[in-house]
Amino acid sequence: QKxxxxxxxxxxxxxxxxxxxxxxxxxSAFQYFMWYRQYSRKGPELLMYxxxxxxxxxxxxxxxxxxxxxxxxxxxxxxxxSDSATYLCAMRAMGSSNTGKLIFGQGTTLQVKP
Amino acid sequence: DAGxxxxxxxxxxxxxxxVTLRCSPKSGHDTVxxxxxxxxxxxxxIFQYYEEEERQRGNFPDRFSGHQFPNYSxxxxxxxxxxxxxxxxxxxxxxxxxxxxxxxxxxxxxRLTVL
Numbered sequence: 001q002k003x004x005x006x007x008x009x010x011x012x013x014x015x016x017x018x019x020x021x022x023x024x025x026x027x028s029a030f031q032y033f034m035w036y037r038q039y040s041r042k043g044p045e046l047l048m049y050x051x052x053x054x055x056x057x058x059x060x061x062x063x064x065x066x067x068x069x070x071x072x073x074x075x076x077x078x079x080x081x082s083d084s085a086t087y088l089c090a091m092r093a094m095g096s097s098n099t100g101k102l103i104f105g106q107g108t109t110l111q112v113k114p
Numbered sequence: 115d116a117g118x119x120x121x122x123x124x125x126x127x128x129x130x131x132x133v134t135l136r137c138s139p140k141s142g143h144d145t146v147x148x149x150x151x152x153x154x155x156x157x158x159x160i161f162q163y164y165e166e167e168e169r170q171r172g173n174f175p176d177r178f179s180g181h182q183f184p185n186y187s188x189x190x191x192x193x194x195x196x197x198x199x200x201x202x203x204x205x206x207x208x209x210x211x212x213x214x215x216x217x218x219x220x221x222x223x224x225r226l227t228v229l
Contacts, residue, residue: 008154036220043118043204043220044157088156100147100208101170102218104156 003027006089006105015114019076023089023105026070030091030103033065035074038086038107047087048074079112086110116141118207118221126227127195135190135224139207146188147218148180149204157204163188164210192226200228 006023013019021035031052036044048063050056050072056063062075072091076083089105119138127133139146145164149157159172163182182188186207192199202225206218 004156006156041225043222046217046219049217090156100145100162100218101159101172102147102149102157102206104158106154106156 001026002106003103004089004091004105006108008106008108010109010111012111012113013079015079015081015112017079017112019079019083019110019112021074021076021087021089021108021110023072023091024070025072025091025103027091027093027103028067028070029093031094032092033063033072034090034102035061035063036088036090036104038088040085044088079110081112081114084111118205118219120203120205120221120224122224123222124225124227126229128229129195129197131195131228132191132193133195133226135192135203135205135226136187137190137205137207137221138187139205140219143207143209143219144186145208145210146182146186147206147208148188148190149206149220150174150199151202151204151223153201160190195228197228200226202226 004025033050035048038044053067060077064073086107088107090102147162148160151157162170166182177193179191202223204223205221208218
């Protein structure tokens, strides 16, 4: 079993829809949670960074972390065709021995149709 | 403000050969991490360099080695290439090891094809 599970999709939605992307994980030591966006043949771009449980909002993006369920989500409101990309969740545990060692999900491919 | 840069963009090698990939971190960053991303998969952590030393290592064989220079740039070397080494190799930079907010910024990657 992988440490981080993410449905690869693809997920196709009409422009303006609310998108929900999710990851589950098995390692209870994970404390830092990130969402990256990756366009085709490009490097991942950091979208959201959350520590421990709770919600964080940035413009059209909201990240949620539920540590009790080992479940994280990214919501995209008013989705745009330019949001079409692969979305990767990433996480890591606390402590200097885990610094830098991000564990990624497989990525979910999102297509927003005009 | 220059972001993370990597070279070359693409590379084609044959089995058994050796390859060197290069990375320059984002301005002000001193820590470099390397990841391997196979097609359709998420990136996998290879190792991290700080103060010219390997600080963390993922589950990769010794054929994968690296180096960090005094100017914080880094190289990834892969020896005895296998077909399975074909992937996008990503470099990420961050600031320091002591902080808990070591946000990593990724470069565009080097696409390696092994024939």
